[in-house]
Amino acid sequence: MRKTIFGTLLIINTVSIALVFFVSSLWPLVLITLLLLGLAIYDSQQRKHAILRNFPLLGRARWLIESMRPFIQQYILETDTGGAPISRMFRNIAYQRAKNSRDTIPFGTQVDTYQSGYEWIGHSLSALNVNDIDASPRVTIGSKHCKQPYSASILNISAMSFGSLSKPALLALNKGAKLGGFYHNTGEGGVSPYHLEHGADVVWQIGTGYFGCRDEHGNFDADKFTQQASHPNIKMIEIKLSQGAKPGHGGILPANKNTQEIADIRGVKVGTQVDSPPSHSAFKTPLELIQFIQQLRELSGYKPVGIKLALGRRSEFMAICKAMVELNITPDFITVDGGEGGTGAAPLEYSNSIGSPLREALAFVDDCLVGFGLREDIKIIASGKIISGFHLVKNLALGADICNSARGMMLALGCVQSLSCNTNECPTGVATQDPSLYAGLVPENKAVRVFQFHKKTVHATSDIVSSAGLASPCELNRTHIFRRVNQQSVKRYDELFEHMQIGGFLSGDIATKYQIDFDEASAHSFAPAKTLTTINQETKSLCDNNA
Numbered sequence: 001m002r003k004t005i006f007g008t009l010l011i012i013n014t015v016s017i018a019l020v021f022f023v024s025s026l027w028p029l030v031l032i033t034l035l036l037l038g039l040a041i042y043d044s045q046q047r048k049h050a051i052l053r054n055f056p057l058l059g060r061a062r063w064l065i066e067s068m069r070p071f072i073q074q075y076i077l078e079t080d081t082g083g084a085p086i087s088r089m090f091r092n093i094a095y096q097r098a099k100n101s102r103d104t105i106p107f108g109t110q111v112d113t114y115q116s117g118y119e120w121i122g123h124s125l126s127a128l129n130v131n132d133i134d135a136s137p138r139v140t141i142g143s144k145h146c147k148q149p150y151s152a153s154i155l156n157i158s159a160m161s162f163g164s165l166s167k168p169a170l171l172a173l174n175k176g177a178k179l180g181g182f183y184h185n186t187g188e189g190g191v192s193p194y195h196l197e198h199g200a201d202v203v204w205q206i207g208t209g210y211f212g213c214r215d216e217h218g219n220f221d222a223d224k225f226t227q228q229a230s231h232p233n234i235k236m237i238e239i240k241l242s243q244g245a246k247p248g249h250g251g252i253l254p255a256n257k258n259t260q261e262i263a264d265i266r267g268v269k270v271g272t273q274v275d276s277p278p279s280h281s282a283f284k285t286p287l288e289l290i291q292f293i294q295q296l297r298e299l300s301g302y303k304p305v306g307i308k309l310a311l312g313r314r315s316e317f318m319a320i321c322k323a324m325v326e327l328n329i330t331p332d333f334i335t336v337d338g339g340e341g342g343t344g345a346a347p348l349e350y351s352n353s354i355g356s357p358l359r360e361a362l363a364f365v366d367d368c369l370v371g372f373g374l375r376e377d378i379k380i381i382a383s384g385k386i387i388s389g390f391h392l393v394k395n396l397a398l399g400a401d402i403c404n405s406a407r408g409m410m411l412a413l414g415c416v417q418s419l420s421c422n423t424n425e426c427p428t429g430v431a432t433q434d435p436s437l438y439a440g441l442v443p444e445n446k447a448v449r450v451f452q453f454h455k456k457t458v459h460a461t462s463d464i465v466s467s468a469g470l471a472s473p474c475e476l477n478r479t480h481i482f483r484r485v486n487q488q489s490v491k492r493y494d495e496l497f498e499h500m501q502i503g504g505f506l507s508g509d510i511a512t513k514y515q516i517d518f519d520e521a522s523a524h525s526f527a528p529a530k531t532l533t534t535i536n537q538e539t540k541s542l543c544d545n546n547a
Contacts, residue, residue, distance in 0.1 A: 338384025
């Protein structure tokens with residue numbers, strides 16, 4: 001077959017060349033044919049791709065079709081409830097609200113309400129008028145250790161670094177946050193001028209690379225931290241322990257996104273892939289982590305300081321709680337990132353299979369803080385695929401005080417989910433450092449869209465809350481949300497995630513499901529203690545013998 005195809009191409013070219021002597025007007029066709037013939041000969045001789053070697057020229061159609069596949073699937077094939085990571089239904093609602101256009105739907109839901117996993121909130125016969133409740137609910141963050149508490153919106157911009165996002169994207173987000181009175185998290189890439197340009201409230205995230213507060217060896221630099229943390233726009237400090245996109249891995253900045261400007265901000269070498277270490281060098285134990293939190297609080301002038309983590313081994317979080325109790329020091333907030341999170345470059349296995357999903361992680365963190373008697377001092381922030389008002393309501397009911405959104409804000413900027421965040425080829429200019437691409441993103445216009453998306457999503461949240469007969473989102477709890485477990489059973493959140501007894505872990509009233517995690521947890525080490533020590537020793541011995 002391959003010889004037949006190649007022979008046919010050769011005959012076509014021969015005939016074309018002959019015709020040129022008789023019809024001079026056909027020379028463009030001859031030129032094109034000669035080019036195709038040359039390409040076919042090259043394909044037949046190269047040794048890298050078997051398909052091209054066996055089917056010269058025609059085999060290239062595979063790459064063409066493959067490159068068009070995401071667009072064909074998204075714009076032609078997928079349904080409103082289909083599409084991943086974000087379905088078309090939720091992409092549409094983000095676009096509509098960002099553009100301040102109609103955001104209602106006709107003819108009833110397209111969601112299968114009898115499918116396992118379907119969730120809803122129970123409305124009340126004593127529902128309130130949404131105009132009678134707070135239209136812009138806020139939550140104060142700042143424990144007894146804090147001297148500069150911060151009043152936060154219930155929806156904010158989640159961590160996205162300069163490098164992950166473009167300069168115009170950050171400018172638009174920052175201005176949108178300023179217009180709407182909500183905060184802008186810097187991501188672990190450090191505080192760039194674009195996070196400060198329009199004067200929005202900023203949460204400075206510090207990751208394992210200590211970008212913006214690192215010495216020449218990549219270790220934490222207290223003097224640089226103090227200088228940056230004193231900026232009036234920086235309202236809170238967030239220590240990133242892990243993130244939902246790649247928990248236990250550390251952030252990744254591809255080399256083609258590491259421009260000179262970004263390298264200067266981060267304090268790294270330009271044009272290189274920047275892999276943040278998987279763990280912190282400033283502390284090694286839960287006790288040292290809590291002491292580091294207190295150190296940053298003092299260096300920042302007692303601004304709120306918190307931690308962000310994707311929940312991994314549950315005993316490690318309990319170990320942190322035990323350290324809080326032992327030292328009588330707490331963070332001001334804890335951001336819980338779902339294992340399904342992530343907007344940038346991440347290995348497939350980490351995005352798909354590492355880290356607890358947000359709902360289970362959020363419930364566990366809330367239960368632990370309640371069980372150790374710490375919940376009143378610590379606010380919980382939920383982060384992970386939060387697009388709609390009901391997404392906020394579910395997380396607030398499960399234990400969060402406020403929520404962060406990354407992909408929702410990106411959609412408001414104009415992201416079309418081209419799935420090219422890790423290639424530096426984002427067609428909308430959101431997640432790229434290519435000037436020819438981000439030139440199309442006009443910050444002044446997109447800032448208004450970010451503002452409108454936030455405003456209408458918060459309003460939708462308040463609308464749902466009022467329908468449940470509640471005067472404020474802070475009144476939501478696990479009794480309000482229902483989930484279809486299977487075709488025969490529906491359960492409330494408080495049945496799926498049972499409420500924890502306040503101070504139960506301190507009094508010895510420990511539920512069976514938490515006992516093994518509690519026994520493994522030690523304030524002096526992140527490594528599991530007691531019950532697994534013997535197992536780990538046996539496993540290590542077996543590995544040594546196999547080696």
